[in-house]
Amino acid sequence: GQQVMQIPQYQHVQEGEDFTTYCNSSTTLSNIQWYKQRPGGHPVFLIQLVKSGEVKKQKRLTFQFGEAKKNSSLHITATQTTDVGTYFCAGQNSGYALNFGKGTSLLVTP
Amino acid sequence: DAGVIQSPRHEVTEMGQEVTLRCKPISGHNSLFWYRQTMMRGLELLIYFNNNVPIDDSGMPEDRFSAKMPNASFSTLKIQPSEPRDSAVYFCASRTGGSAFFGQGTRLTVV
Numbered sequence A: 001g002q003q004v005m006q007i008p009q010y011q012h013v014q015e016g017e018d019f020t021t022y023c024n025s026s027t028t029l030s031n032i033q034w035y036k037q038r039p040g041g042h043p044v045f046l047i048q049l050v051k052s053g054e055v056k057k058q059k060r061l062t063f064q065f066g067e068a069k070k071n072s073s074l075h076i077t078a079t080q081t082t083d084v085g086t087y088f089c090a091g092q093n094s095g096y097a098l099n100f101g102k103g104t105s106l107l108v109t110p
Numbered sequence B: 001d002a003g004v005i006q007s008p009r010h011e012v013t014e015m016g017q018e019v020t021l022r023c024k025p026i027s028g029h030n031s032l033f034w035y036r037q038t039m040m041r042g043l044e045l046l047i048y049f050n051n052n053v054p055i056d057d058s059g060m061p062e063d064r065f066s067a068k069m070p071n072a073s074f075s076t077l078k079i080q081p082s083e084p085r086d087s088a089v090y091f092c093a094s095r096t097g098g099s100a101f102f103g104q105g106t107r108l109t110v111v
Helices: none
Strands: A004-007 A010-014 A019-025 A031-037 A044-049 A055-058 A061-065 A071-076 A085-092 A104-109 B005-007 B010-013 B019-024 B031-038 B042-050 B053-056 B065-071 B074-079 B088-095 B106-110
Touching: A004 A085, A010 A019, A019 A085, A019 A104, A031 A071, A044 A055, A044 A061, A071 A085, B005 B088, B010 B019, B019 B088, B019 B106, B031 B074, B042 B065, B042 B074, B053 B065, B074 B088
Parallel strands: A010 A104, B010 B106
Antiparallel strands: A004 A019, A019 A071, A031 A044, A031 A085, A055 A061, A061 A071, A085 A104, B005 B019, B019 B074, B031 B042, B031 B088, B042 B053, B065 B074, B088 B106
């Protein structure tokens, strides 16, 4: 079945540094979604990418979908303490299911 | 809309007892998912329903787990008998083709 791998598992940065998490799928995806989970909270939807090579931005966050639609990345520029949390990618193929990666936990030190 | 509502928020039970987790999806959403989250395994998809019909339950760990969706506004996940290794946060999520909306989760502790 479809597997979604995400790296790194953890990242600790100083406030102001950049951060990137990578997501790779074993199969071609119809779309990929990104979620953020704050400590003690639940996953919250950030964005969905559908087209091959698509790039979307949300303020300091940049999301990319690979040309082969098998990989994706999330880049945060100039991290802030409010960025702390776990970032998940979730891949969908032809079915209804969203298969989540294990997430990257980001810690930002002031 | 109040979002996806799960109950209870916390459950502590003894090994061997039956546990029932409940979920009310967002009105109008036709897909419902049950996930389990642990530090070791991350977010695991247990089962999902589309239009109240179970589509894929291959993620259900074993026969001790069962899930139902008797109507569009209610679903249950039952564990009988419960075991300590079932301790986790269980999330319910609903969607209608786009993003998934998660409930607050039920933190289950089996002692």
